[in-house]
Amino acid sequence: MKKYLYTWEDQVRDYECDLQGVVNNANYQHYMEHTRHRFLESLGENFARMHDEGRDAFVSRVEIQFKHSLRSGDRFRSCLNARREGVKLVFEQDIYRLPDETLAVRGVVDTVLVEQGRLTRGEYFDRLLEKTK
Numbered sequence: 001m002k003k004y005l006y007t008w009e010d011q012v013r014d015y016e017c018d019l020q021g022v023v024n025n026a027n028y029q030h031y032m033e034h035t036r037h038r039f040l041e042s043l044g045e046n047f048a049r050m051h052d053e054g055r056d057a058f059v060s061r062v063e064i065q066f067k068h069s070l071r072s073g074d075r076f077r078s079c080l081n082a083r084r085e086g087v088k089l090v091f092e093q094d095i096y097r098l099p100d101e102t103l104a105v106r107g108v109v110d111t112v113l114v115e116q117g118r119l120t121r122g123e124y125f126d127r128l129l130e131k132t133k
Contacts, residue, residue, distance in 0.1 A: 004079040004080060004081055004094075005039065005080060005081050005082055005132050006035065006038070006039040006042060006079070006080050007077055007078065007079040007080075008035060008038050008077070008078055009075060009076065009077050009078075009098065010031070010075070010076060010078065011073065011074065011075050011076070012070050012071065012072050012073060012074045012075075012076065013072070014072045016072075017071065017072050021071055021072065022069035022070065022071055023069060023070040023071070025064075025066065028064060028066070028095060028104075028105045028107070029062065029064065029107075031076070031078050031095055031105075032064075032078065032080075032091075032093045032095070032105075032107050032109060034078070035078040035079070035080050035093060036080065036091055036093075036109070036111075039080055039082070040128070043128055043131045043132070044131070045128065054115055054116045055113060055114070055115050055124060056113070056114045056115075057089075057111050057112070057113050057114075058111060058112055058113075058114060059109055059110070059111055060088065060110045060111060060112045061108075061109070061110040062107065062108075062109050062110075063107060063108045063109075064105060064106070064107040065105065065106045065107070066104075066105055067102075067103045067104055067105060067106060068097065068102050068103060068104045069104065070095075070097055070104050074097050074098075075097070075098040075099070076095055076096060076097055076098055076104065077095070077096045077098055077101075078093065078094075078095050079093065079094045079095070079096070080092065080093045080094075081093075082128075082129060082132075083129075084122060084125055084126065084129065085110075086122070087112055087113075087119065087120065087121050087122045088110045088111060088112055088122065089110075089111045089112075089113075089122060089125040089128075089129075090108065090109070090110050090111075091107075091108070091109040091110075091111065092107075092108055093105075093106070093107040093108070093109060094106050094107075095107075113125065
């Protein structure tokens with residue numbers, strides 16, 4: 001498995017599955033979002049405090065490739081890497097079924113930062129990524 005900046009593990013809950021018995025596609029985006037939130041918290045930051053300070057991160061684009069369905073009770077590992085690309089912070093996110101490490105989902109999520117209602121050049125992202133070194 002490749003190296004990631006951040007990973008966490010969880011388990012699929014029954015209510016996240018559709019009639020076919022697999023995780024509903026929208027829930028993978030929830031897993032990836034939760035991973036980004038936890039990553040931010042691991043760096044000593046959180047979205048509520050950012051908002052109170054007039055700083056908001058927004059998803060500007062999401063691309064998800066569905067590789068293998070997760071089912072109720074499956075354990076999984078959600079992983080991310082992050083890199084700057086222009087004004088964006090780009091998250092490359094993978095979700096693996098455990099324990100066999102089967103790739104379930106691969107995603108790319110572009111985010112931008114707005115401060116006091118104005119799109120920034122993303123300098124805040126540089127400060128965040130510096131904390132990962």
